[in-house]
Amino acid sequence: MSGAWLLPRVYALAVLAFLVLPLLLCVLFSFTTGNSAAFPIPSLGLGWYGRLAESPQFRAAAWTTAQITLGCGTAATAIGLATALGLERLSRRAAVLILLTLCLPLMAPPLVLGLSLLTFFNFIGLKLGVTATVLAHLLFTLPIVTSVLYARLSTMDKAALEAARDLGASPGRAFVTVTLPVIGPSLIGCMLIAMALSLDDFVIAFFTTGSNTLSTLIWGMMRTTLNPGINAVGSCIIAISVVITAVAFKFTRYRG
Amino acid sequence: MPPDALLRLDGVTRRYGDHVAVAPTDLSIQAGDFFAILGPSGCGKTTLLRMIGGFVAPSAGTVWIDGADVTRLGPERRPSGMVFQNYGLFQHMTVRQNIAYGLKLRREPRARIDAAVDEMMDLVHLRHLADRPAPQLSGGQRQRVALARALILKPKVLLLDEPLAALDLKLRKTMHGELRALHQAIGGTFILVSHDQSEVMTLADRVAVMDGGRIVQEGSPRDIYTKPADAFVSTFIGEANVIPGIRRGGRIDLGPDARLDHAGRDGPVNIMLRPEQMELDPPSGAPSLEASVVDLIFLGPFTHLHCALDDGVRLLVHLESRKLATFPAPGGRVRLGWNPSEQLVLDAP
């Protein structure tokens, strides 16, 4: 009896340790004052972060990443909202079919997606850079944002909207005063999820940015020297992602 | 304790931290009984049932089924079958697959399984739905599948956890009849948990009333209705008027002009009367109280009179309409009396 009770806990803890420890170690070694990400750690300090802050490459990459992440988050949320509202006006069958179609890019390996976009952008003469990467990232963020928003809209109480119309609100006014406040948390949550997905990507960004992003910067560093500077950049990405994800879950889970 | 008890609980207890869900409970149920555990929600009745079925481990005590100690056995190794409140039908299976599942686990031959399932589906009138997937069934049909699925394994005890709570009133009435017929046809031992006293009165031949984690009274429905152990039982089983009074020197003082003789310890008491035990304008000599009429509801054969004593105590009186010469008007004063042989005097806690 006690074994049956203990086993699930041990298993869950083991999986969580497997998921969390590598990231924690990565962060831990970013604070080393030594020259390699290995034990023993001579002492803890912010030396590698200081070197990053002074590095012009890091600053440029951070700025590019910020533009891409924010651009992708905003665009995916705006288009996703429009799409979800449009799908809401169709029959459920049609909406689900369109949603599944929109999700097809998620099934394509990022390498194939990145290469075909690179070839296509070259062909139509679109210069590689922030715009190209934002467009590319839309392919895999848009379906997710749309799915979440459509699910939220279709579980929304339609009676409130009808009541607002009945009380004399125009469709636009009813949307702003009734629908938006209800789906507001989901909108913020979706935007954050889209940003996290965009930040997570390396492969597609690698083929579509002209300059370095944070992830292509790490790639470059990994190919030359392995030093705790990579841990410092990585820790920045981890910190931003974890905060974004935690807040996003709080917002989207707010109501189912 | 009779030796032939099919199910016996010895001091069965369940605690959750500091909270006592079920206080140490002794209970024995005879083979063939249709036994009901009745109580308000949160009284511990479902926890008690789940301990019998093996879904909750008792913190203390022993569960015996048919002479064997099953306390440490999981539900899969107990000779009990359960019908769950929300049915728990296997959603990816058809009616037939749901009912056959237990026999397939026992690796019975295919032909025997098919025959037994057919017979069971006939018994609960589901033959025509044999190949319908579970999600497409109505509430009453789900209920029947759940029953058939449990009964096909011929459990020594069938546990029914609020089995009809999710059905509408009319369907519930139909299912009452079917459950009674099933019990008579199969002759098994059923234990029903319910918060609905009319359901319990209809179905069970023995009842245990639970409150606050303990059994407060056990007996036949009639015993419990006519001789409730305390004011809680009296109001929970059927409707009851509870009139508070004070006993001093063998007399109970019910108000400025109402006294009656009753021997017993001095102190506060409650007089319990069923609505049908009270009458209008009683013969002189009978105990009576003056009340004002709050409302009057005409229901054909019966008329329900809602009254209030001057100190605010509410009284409900069921009167036979044909015996009423005139109908009292709301706002008017009436005199309500009763036959002292029918009253129940309970020491107030």
Add this chain to the structure above:
Amino acid sequence: MGDGFGSRAFRFSSRHVVTVLLLAPAAAVFFGLFVASLSFFFVQSFWKATTFRVVPDFRPFNYVDVIAGYGGPLLRTLSMGLIVASVTTMTAFFFAYVVRFSLGRFGPAALLVALTTLFGGYLVKIYAWRTILGADGIINSALLNLGLIDAPLPFLLFNLGAVVVTLTYYLLPLAILPLYGALSDIDETELAAARDMGAGALRTILDIVLPQARPALMASFALCFLLAAGDYVTPAMVGSPGNAMFGNFIQSQFGLRMNTPSGAAMSFTLIAACMIVLAAVGSGLRRWLQPR
């Protein structure tokens, strides 16, 4: 009469105009970026690569070249993908199961912790495992310092095992998400009912839980398989240099040589092979989990 009909027809069509306008941006992204670029890529897979540029042509032979030249790596890649997807999906399923049915009130917290690792940064995760498994990495340096070994263990990194561990690590939270969603739709009472009828814990999982979670199981498996089989960074960073994966060969077509037709033909070969494997896995899963 005509008036009323006309106005209704007008409203009917204006409603459609709004719907179309709302869906237009997504359609533009889907067709203008996804369909267009993949179609163009597909067309290029039949073109001819000369020394300096690619020339429009129709050469189905490109695909024959791919099979002939890279059949081995393709099979190796698909097997690696199958291993990773199986390990990840099973680990994720049992984690989701434990969170849903066994952990009680600790379940949501465990799920939240697991899902915060959803986006740690793909490269960061690969790098983390490289630093953990490397010759001067965390495991080796810890073991050396503890005096348990005299020289770094060389077999931790640059092999198939390292690739599988790293990809599993990256994909696990992604696989947990749909599986937990599916399990949260299953009524706990069904599990209790199965136990009541004599099924043990494993039997219940096999007969009751897995069949109902099959779509999510397939979704998780497909996601893991496609991402693992299509990956080239992980094999390059932690895998064996002698046993490069298919993705590495695709990527190398775009290095100095810029042989787009060949790269495109390899890409579509990979996708087609993946679809065949997934279809087989899907039908196998369906047959295995059918209620008897």
